[in-house]
Amino acid sequence: MxxxxxxxxxxxxxxxxxxxxxxxxxxxxxxxxxxxxxxxxxxxxxxxxxxxxxxxxxxxxxxxxxxxxxxxxxxxxxxxxxxxxxxxxxxxxxxxxxxxxxxxxxxxxxxxxxxxxxxxxxxxxxxxxxxxxxxxxxxxxxxxxxxxxxxxxxxxxxxxxxxxxxxxxxxxxxxxxxxxxxxxxxxxxxxxxxxxxxxxxxxxxxxxxxxxxxxxxxxxxLEPQVEVLRQHLGLPADPTSLPETPGTALDLYEALAQAWVQLNRQILLGRGQAYQLGHGALMHTTAPTSGIGAAQEYVADAWATLRGHIDEVFFGNTRALSDLLRAEHYRSPYALEETTFAGQTVRRIVGPTRLRADELYNLLSLIAKQ
Incomplete structure (x- = not known):
């Protein structure tokens, strides 16, 4: 029993x-x-x-x-x-x-x-x-x-x-x-x-x-649980420092986990507790550990989920999205573009539709270190 x-x-x-x-x-x-x-x-x-x-x-x-x-x-x-x-x-x-x-x-x-x-x-x-x-x-x-x-x-x-x-x-x-x-x-x-x-x-x-x-x-x-995500990704309980370039699958997963935590903190400040993203959204399949290429695909899919979520939560708030995506940092693959239309200032985020592996790691590292 x-x-x-x-x-x-x-x-x-x-x-x-x-x-x-x-x-x-x-x-x-x-x-x-x-x-x-x-x-x-x-x-x-x-x-x-x-x-x-x-x-x-x-x-x-x-x-x-x-x-x-x-x-x-x-x-x-x-x-x-x-x-x-x-x-x-x-x-x-x-x-x-x-x-x-x-x-x-x-x-x-x-x-x-x-x-x-x-x-x-x-x-x-x-x-x-x-x-x-x-x-x-x-x-x-x-x-x-x-x-x-x-x-x-x-x-x-x-x-x-x-x-x-x-x-x-x-x-x-x-x-x-x-x-x-x-x-x-x-x-x-x-x-x-x-x-x-x-x-x-x-x-x-x-x-x-x-x-x-x-x-x-x-x-x-129920709240987002970083310990559950870290366990799923095969990471140690405590965060580790991020290298300039990833050498293993765990480096990529560490960047993903830390960026997710940081984004949830900012969502909490900007929209509130209910609008955060739970750990399960990034646990769509078993996290590969055999090679860095498979891990890059996993992280890219997870980032697509994260990006879609923050786009929805901050829809119409270009300034908030710019801060979340570090669009004004020189290492970010995104940029905040300002132009004029019908006499009014218009802002939009520009950047690649799908990030290269190096671009994605740099972005996750930037978000994590904010």
Whole structure:
């Protein structure tokens, strides 16, 4: 039987918070491992005998789920059927997709069917003796979350649920929804139902979630972790000095790691915590160690991700991009060009579309040393 120390810290913390609060939202910059965390929690929550959730990039592989469920888990006594129900919110997500609603029946004009959405199906499963259910929602702020939950919002909090034996308590909150016959029926969320969601705060295409909605969820934040990136790149724990020219793959990786740290510091100052770039964005594949040429390709791909991110975060702010790219330094492959158009000063960054290996190393070194 695995102990708390056998399980990765973030996974353990989220499971323990779910056990207490029932609802958790994982937030953080892109590339910090939110979706991976959701999958890892799902693997353990379902507690399948002989199942392992190990992943190639895991610092500590998950143990095989066997034996008695730990007492600190969500619903440790419910071991008949533990199921996860997964969904992704988008702009078209509706209450009928998540709870219940009417939809036309295909091939039958004028005939409607009452839907069974993700949260509804999970609730019904969790109401059976010995069962527990986990609803996983990725990209929760990409859709109309408040509308999707609808009347179920009033019963989300742990003290508003049914008791563990399915009976009503003094604080259980009931709400109306459609029954199978189309009529309204009273419904309350079960005790052994859990909701785990993830959101990307920096996504400019979505609206912030309602404060009253967020209040019903325990927040859990992931941050960029330089130690994870350095381990992935095969680097020592502490940064080392950068040579004038790279002699090994590790020199290139050291420049990449240090430049990424420095860029995140500047993004934090210029835009805020949510707009940083996580370590996972630069861990797109195994970092080659056999030759400097393969490492150069890896670093070039990583830089393309970094450059695309800062272009998006500072879109329209040419002066900020110039500072980030060291465009006014003589060793930078980029330059800040100023000209006049329609009587106004126009600034733009000029430079190669794809950097040569020496140009890329020089740029990363410049950024790292700032």
């Amino acid at each position: 695995p102990t708390e120390d056998d399980i990765e810290p973030h996974v353990r913390a989220v499971l323990k918070t779910l056990a207490i609060r029932k609802n958790v939202i994982v937030a953080g910059p892109p590339g910090t491992g939110k979706s991976r965390l959701l999958n890892r929690v799902r693997e353990l929550f379902e507690w399948r005998h002989g199942h392992t959730g190990a992943a190639p990039t895991a610092a500590i592989p998950l143990p095989a789920a066997s034996g008695e469920i730990p007492t600190w888990f969500p619903s440790p006594d419910q071991d008949v059927s533990r199921r996860a129900f997964q969904t992704v919110f988008d702009q078209n997500t509706k209450y009928r997709d998540f709870m219940r609603g009417l939809v036309p029946t295909v091939g039958k004009a004028g005939v409607f069917t009452v839907t069974k959405g993700t949260l509804y199906r999970a609730s019904i499963h969790a109401k059976h003796e010995g069962n527990a259910a986990l609803v996983i929602i990725d990209e929760i702020n990409r859709g109309p979350a408040v509308a999707a939950f609808g009347s179920a919002l009033v019963g989300l909090e742990s003290d508003k649920r049914l008791a563990s034996d399915g009976t009503e308590t003094a604080t259980t909150q009931f709400f109306e929804l459609l029954g199978d016959d189309g009529g309204h029926e009273s419904f309350a969320l079960p005790n052994d139902l859990y909701i785990l969601a993830a959101m990307n705060e920096a996504d400019t295409s979505v609206e912030p979630l309602d404060v009253a909605f967020l209040r019903r969820f325990a927040p859990y934040r």
